[in-house]
Amino acid sequence: MTSAPALLALFAALLGAVLPFGAPTAQADGDLVVTWPAVTELNPTITDYPIHIEDSGPGTLYVAWQWSMGGVPQEVPPSGDVVVNLARDGVDRVEVRRCVDGACAVVAASPLLHVHRGIAMEYFGDGPFTIGPHGMALRVKFQPGTGPVDVAWSLTSLDNPGGPVLASGEYQRLAGRKVDLPYYAPAGLVEKERLQLTFDYRMETETYGILQRQDSLEMRYDTTVWGKVTTSRTTIYPMRDGLGDQVLVGFDNDEDLYDAKLAVYDSAGTRVARFPQEQPAWDDPYMWEWNGRSQGRLLPEGRYAARLTARDMAGNPVASTKWLTLSHKRLHWKLFDRTYPAASTLVDRYVERCSRLQRPSSHGGRGSLGLYSLAKCGDRAAGVVSTIHGVYLPSARDGRFKSVKVTYLGGKAEGARDAYVQWFRYDSHGDYLGRQQQGGFWGTHSPTPLPSHAIADRRTRPHVYWGLGLTEGSRYDVQSFRVRVRYWTFS
Structure with a gap:
């Protein structure tokens, strides 16, 4: 029997082998011939992935799926069929490695495989941890395919187990692209009440069959939000003489803000300056410089409003305005x-x-x-x-x-x-x-x-x-x- 330290050394050598770029359906390496199935997209719960091995070379052969990601090697006989254990979903190759005297190297690799037992999800932005009475949406991308996905969601109270469903909805979205999944909470719930948002997904495909998935998110009911515009001064003197030429305009907040828009407007309500949204969630007080100009043009003296509109993670809106005075005073003799x-x-x-x-x-x-x-x-x-x-x-x-x-x-x-x-x-x-x-x-x-x-x-x-x-x-x-x-x- 091989000792435990020897097995560990062998496993380390297997993990360190070099990955080849591609592989044909039948692949030969000296005394080794591997025959790969023609299928490259499959659901292992309904379709096996058998390979045929013919080998007269030295050492021992091992095969594994997603080897570089920690896939478990299977020892294979020198001749015969082996059903590869596609233990996890993903996109990767099956590799065959030969180990001789503790040294291992990749000797064959399958074509690129797409393996799906269920629906794969990619989330964009921070996950929701609070929910309020305003409509919200979770941005996701479904895989595999480009077909329709049936979505059903429901909201229940964790503080009232067995209680009624508070809100629910159903709709379809297409896989293969970024989509929004809307949801909401009814008004009148208890502030900070613990809630559970559950999504059920179902997709019918020709290649993978019926794929399903369920995700649940715990969050709290929230109807409060706070954020305000801040400025480094209340009067700006944009005459380029080094005194008060710019004003720093930003915001202060006690939680992350989303879909934030910060701009400056004249007294007639015309936007004269807009500040960039460098990231979708503003979690720190950002400050931008404004030089009292609009597209390079010096603005007239008067009152200007710096306005912030945004929402928090629960969808609660926030709006704040701070007035600035623009003066043409300048330093001079x-x-x-x-x-x-x-x-x-x-x-x-x-x-x-x-x-x-x-x-x-x-x-x-x-x-x-x-x-x-x-x-x-x-x-x-x-x-x-x-x-x-x-x-x-x-x-x-x-x-x-x-x-x-x-x-x-x-x-x-x-x-x-x-x-x-x-x-x-x-x-x-x-x-x-x-x-x-x-x-x-x-x-x-x-x-x-x-x-x-x-x-x-x-x-x-x-x-x-x-x-x-x-x-x-x-x-x-x-x-x-x-x-x-x-x-x-x-x-």
């Missing part, structure tokens, strides 16, 4: 240009005892200032008049400004022979940067602009400072200041 009465910008002053800061100035005008050195006495050691001025600037995106240009309308006071004023610049901390002397002509004066780094608190409440000063009897009027600066803004 904007000019701030404002004129101030001189006195309205005054932050601080220093006036020595022989001098005077007068309001209004000798030229008149509301808010004008007059800086008059030695207006009260002739002590040149007490002749200084100086002022510090400042204004707030508009808020800028990321605190971005260009240089600040401050000009002023002014000149020597009425009746003064000659005059000058010193223009002082300060940094963002109020520290002195430098000065520039301005002449006494009456008109607009344009000192050197203040650099952008001279702007204080640029990200919170931006402002700038400058100063005026004179001495030695100079008398100077300032009517107004004009402040101009370009700042980075979103509008």
